[in-house]
Amino acid sequence: MKKTLLSLCFAAFTAAVSNAQTNTFPTTGSAGIGTTAPNASAILELQSTTKGMLIPRMTQAQRTAIVSPASGLLVYQTNNTTGFYYYNGSNWVAVTPKSANRNLSNLDTTAVNISLLPNAHNTLSLGSAVRSWNDVYVNNVKFADGTTLSTANGVAESDPEVGVNKTGFVPRWNGTALVAGALQDNGTRASINSAPDNDHRFSALRQLSSGSLFSTVYSAIRGESNTSGTTTINSVGYLGVNNPSGMYPLVFPNNTFSEIGVLGVKRNTSLEGAALYGWSQGGSSNNYGVYGTATASAANNYAVYGNSITANTALNYGVYGNVQGGIANYGVYGKVVTATGQFGYGVFGSASGTGTNYAGFFSGHTYIGANDEALTISGTDPYIQFKDATAENAYLRASGKDLLLATNSGNASGRVVLRTNGTGRLWVDAVGNVSISNDGKTATGYALSVKGKVMAEEVRVELNGTWPDYVFAKDYKLMSLQSLKQYVFQNNHLPDVPAANEMKDGIEVGKVNKLLMQKVEELTLYVIQLNEEIQTLKAQNK
Numbered sequence: 001m002k003k004t005l006l007s008l009c010f011a012a013f014t015a016a017v018s019n020a021q022t023n024t025f026p027t028t029g030s031a032g033i034g035t036t037a038p039n040a041s042a043i044l045e046l047q048s049t050t051k052g053m054l055i056p057r058m059t060q061a062q063r064t065a066i067v068s069p070a071s072g073l074l075v076y077q078t079n080n081t082t083g084f085y086y087y088n089g090s091n092w093v094a095v096t097p098k099s100a101n102r103n104l105s106n107l108d109t110t111a112v113n114i115s116l117l118p119n120a121h122n123t124l125s126l127g128s129a130v131r132s133w134n135d136v137y138v139n140n141v142k143f144a145d146g147t148t149l150s151t152a153n154g155v156a157e158s159d160p161e162v163g164v165n166k167t168g169f170v171p172r173w174n175g176t177a178l179v180a181g182a183l184q185d186n187g188t189r190a191s192i193n194s195a196p197d198n199d200h201r202f203s204a205l206r207q208l209s210s211g212s213l214f215s216t217v218y219s220a221i222r223g224e225s226n227t228s229g230t231t232t233i234n235s236v237g238y239l240g241v242n243n244p245s246g247m248y249p250l251v252f253p254n255n256t257f258s259e260i261g262v263l264g265v266k267r268n269t270s271l272e273g274a275a276l277y278g279w280s281q282g283g284s285s286n287n288y289g290v291y292g293t294a295t296a297s298a299a300n301n302y303a304v305y306g307n308s309i310t311a312n313t314a315l316n317y318g319v320y321g322n323v324q325g326g327i328a329n330y331g332v333y334g335k336v337v338t339a340t341g342q343f344g345y346g347v348f349g350s351a352s353g354t355g356t357n358y359a360g361f362f363s364g365h366t367y368i369g370a371n372d373e374a375l376t377i378s379g380t381d382p383y384i385q386f387k388d389a390t391a392e393n394a395y396l397r398a399s400g401k402d403l404l405l406a407t408n409s410g411n412a413s414g415r416v417v418l419r420t421n422g423t424g425r426l427w428v429d430a431v432g433n434v435s436i437s438n439d440g441k442t443a444t445g446y447a448l449s450v451k452g453k454v455m456a457e458e459v460r461v462e463l464n465g466t467w468p469d470y471v472f473a474k475d476y477k478l479m480s481l482q483s484l485k486q487y488v489f490q491n492n493h494l495p496d497v498p499a500a501n502e503m504k505d506g507i508e509v510g511k512v513n514k515l516l517m518q519k520v521e522e523l524t525l526y527v528i529q530l531n532e533e534i535q536t537l538k539a540q541n542k
């Protein structure tokens with residue numbers, strides 16, 4: 001590089017000969033311009049406090065046109081991206097300033113000797129959540145408010161911001177000093193608003209306050225949820241509840257309860273929520289979202305009790321269970337064991353209100369297993385309603401002493417079907433026609449259609465019209481045998497009897513029986529006539 005600079009400055013060197021009194025150009029050694037004592041380590045030294053060295057200036061095209069540039073050749077480009085360029089042996093390269101070293105790797109252990117200041121107030125941090133310093137050795141820590149924290153030489157805390165405290169009370173910051181708080185700790189147990197007792201590791205006593213959601217309800221632990229930015233309470237939960245009927249301004253729905261282990265209340269808001277929600281993410285053992293056990297021997301007891309009451313049209317669930325995965329899954333599992341004379345409910349649900357409410361809701365396969373009575377439905381004319389989406393199509397109902405298996409009044413095309421072995425066997429359509437078949441088809445105009453044979457010990461057909469005893473009336477006109485002979489030979493069937501092609505779609509049993517009786521009675525008359533003629537002939541031949 002020095003040789004390159006020397007060749008570029010040759011013109012300046014020769015022009016300075018006239019100023020030989022401040023220049024030196026020995027035959028060997030160092031040359032100087034502006035100095036007669038150049039540095040021995042430099043082949044050329046230029047000194048000036050009023051002038052600089054001007055490198056050849058040219059455009060990019062002129063720079064590119066230089067023939068066989070030497071490595072290290074330096075020029076100043078005046079167009080496009082201006083600046084100094086040097087030739088590295090194959091390409092022209094821009095001379096760019098080197099950025100500052102920001103990792104302090106060029107400093108030794110004693111190099112930081114000034115205060116380290118951020119570029120803006122209260123915006124930068126020392127370290128981060130994922131990249132922290134190991135040990136920090138400082139003499140004193142001073143906060144922005146002028147207070148300090150000093151632990152040097154093990155001196156006991158004596159900061160003036162520590163206020164009056166009490167033995168066994170956990171301090172709290174009141175804005176100006178640390179004072180005794182509501183939380184008490186005796187080393188093995190803790191409590192809020194009361195001294196720790198011997199029966200609970202942690203207990204809490206809720207102090208009364210006028211205008212609150214619950215004014216005389218006592219519990220071990222209470223938690224509540226408020227609408228953001230307001231004091232409106234949307235939901236509240238209790239552990240160890242006494243006197244739940246003391247709710248204000250709400251009315252507790254079951255005044256017979258005075259003690260509750262877990263109580264959750266979801267207020268009547270537009271948001272979806274739950275008074276009590278249990279979530280078990282599973283594992284290799286049995287898992288329960290909510291598990292309750294009631295073992296008392298007297299009074300009514302509920303391991304899990306859910307009650308949902310509303311006057312609007314929202315969906316409400318007293319107890320709702322949702323479970324998935326695993327081998328055996330129970331959304332809601334209830335088990336009750338009683339002695340003689342007692343009764344119990346494994347799962348008890350109660351629903352009321354004008355909305356769509358379910359004391360129990362089951363979506364999917366439902367299994368009921370027992371060795372005795374497995375399911376009891378009690379009430380005044382209780383029924384089970386079957387829906388297709390929102391359409392009420394059919395129901396099973398106890399009506400007095402009758403059992404109704406029926407379709408709803410709005411179901412104009414539905415049928416009641418009894419199936420065996422996966423196939424429909426008996427069908428009752430919307431107008432009451434019955435089909436005993438595997439396809440449900442009914443003959444037009446008939447209340448009962450049977451596809452197959454019918455066997456019975458007795459069949460009674462109601463008489464439609466008069467029985468043909470009129471044949472024996474004196475004014476009955478009996479066809480002569482000669483006329484009967486001609487009719488039969490011409491029509492191939494008896495008079496008044498339908499032809500075979502008219503009976504291919506079936507016969508009416510009552511009508512045919514009447515015709516048969518009519519023909520039997522007519523035949524009897526013919527026999528009587530023939531007998532009279534025979535007796536007359538016998539008398540004539542004596």
